[in-house]
Amino acid sequence: DAAVLVSDRDIALFYEAVAEGRDAKIVANWVQGDLFGQLAKAELDIADSPVSANQLGGLIDLISDQTISGKIAKDVLEIMFESGQDAAAIVAEKGLKQVTDSGAIEGEVDKVIAANPDKVAEFQSGKDKILGWFVGQIMQATKGKANPKMVNQLLRDKLKG
Numbered sequence: 001d002a003a004v005l006v007s008d009r010d011i012a013l014f015y016e017a018v019a020e021g022r023d024a025k026i027v028a029n030w031v032q033g034d035l036f037g038q039l040a041k042a043e044l045d046i047a048d049s050p051v052s053a054n055q056l057g058g059l060i061d062l063i064s065d066q067t068i069s070g071k072i073a074k075d076v077l078e079i080m081f082e083s084g085q086d087a088a089a090i091v092a093e094k095g096l097k098q099v100t101d102s103g104a105i106e107g108e109v110d111k112v113i114a115a116n117p118d119k120v121a122e123f124q125s126g127k128d129k130i131l132g133w134f135v136g137q138i139m140q141a142t143k144g145k146a147n148p149k150m151v152n153q154l155l156r157d158k159l160k161g
Helices: 002-006 009-019 024-042 053-064 070-083 087-094 101-113 117-124 130-141 149-161
Strands: none
Touching: 002 117, 009 053, 009 117, 024 087, 053 070, 053 101, 070 087, 087 130, 101 117, 101 130, 117 149, 130 149
């Protein structure tokens, strides 16, 4: 990670600006993975990035404070790249804020459990891997906005009865 991030002065400066006050590993992953991917697609150098270090930092902050999930953040980055808008503005405008209200998530969990007694029986007979199927159903129902950790916890609690 470090070798790539310091191999080019512009990359090093960009990374340092984003990393200030943030988890260095998370920043490295976003700069090297997602941002470099977008730049490569657009055939741009980091110096020409339509997403500034400050904007990428803002996106990472929204993940860190659980306003959005990592999956939604990837979609937001694409929009930022095309529009130049800040992450917070995109999240607000498109209603992408992660659902962390346990009552709302619990309602979806209850619906999925009630609609799939066969899958509940599979889980209760020891097939723990089916939990992923349940999580997928709830994430689909909430358009990816439910907090995955909360979904997992609520499912485990309810399925164990």
